Amino acid sequence: MASGRGRGRYLCPIDGFVVTLGQTGVQLDRPMRLIFRPGEFGRWKHVDEPGSVDAECLERVAGRVLGTGCVVSAHYDPELHLDRPPGWKWQAGLVLVDADDAGDPDTWLVNEQLVYRQCVACASRVPDLPGHHVPTEWTPRRAWVTKGRGRNRRTQVPVDQGPHPVDSLACPDCDPRAISTHR
Template sequence: MRARCPQCSRTVNVRLRRGDRIASHACDACGTALQGATAGKGKGRYLCPITGFVYELGLRAIALHRPYRLVFRAGLDTVGAGRQYYRNEPLTTEQAHLDRVAGRTLGPGCVVAEEFDPSDPALADESARAGLRMVPAELVGNPEEWVVNERLTYRACSACAARIPDLPNRHVPHEWRPRRTHARRGRGRTARSVDLNPGPYPAGTLACADCDPRT
């Protein structure tokens, strides 16, 4: 596992055995306790408005510094055994991303997956392969309509107490009962099965995907 020294910033490989911790190992140069290579870099979790997935800012996501729009840019693509062809239409997944944003402006501070980083030289190259690009928004419109996502807050599922993002679609709009009767608690050898309260739970309460009767 990759580890980092917070004192001299050296990065080293650490072999961890069962029950071992990175902090139990010290830097060979200065003797300071090591940290995980990504420790301290995360700045909160955000729901990317493009992909619909949760990312950690500073690790796999970046914050935009100005208004941008997501567009598809035609160009060369590769298929099969390296055969190139000109693609002028988005792929199914790319179209899903475009539909999710629906042409709206992504405002300053909006957190998106790092694959859409507009400062990436590979994406800024006009001759780059076909795909999605973030381009500066020329007609920015009403700033109140810009998409700027907020840092996610995690709360417990009302039924099983699992920690999940507190998102509007995770609140059941009616009285509900969990669709499972048991849940696993703990990890590894300490994991155990526990009985869940069958409810019912009040309308508007939080439900994880495993307990939500709508899934």
């Protein structure tokens, strides 16, 4: 993983989390596939089948080829698994391996850099993804939002109560479909 400034944010196709290229994400330099590698789990247990979280990730990419230029979480960095000594006991889990039969490059999965826009209610930055667009006319579930950074710079700012148009962008704090975590 390279250090330094982030070179854009991407949605990892494997786990669905936002990663920053050069910090929490790596770019693939060759076509690869995601597989589950059996191995050790903990000190004494051998695992042959993926658990529920690993199975969900495998299903998300469903045997597709992750193409050259695809950005994935640094957790799946293929370079982490090179140069292991003979007799190394592999930890069970998901790994990226070279795609022997990569097929047509037009079918490869290559993610695009995320575009951030403002929530129409509170002006917070939010990735412009389909899941953040509210399909009906809506009003925010909060009246105030905390803005600013640092201990003494936090202020309460009122949220535009709308109503906001169909298919407009909402952050998780304003989205009326979200389950409230505030009490």
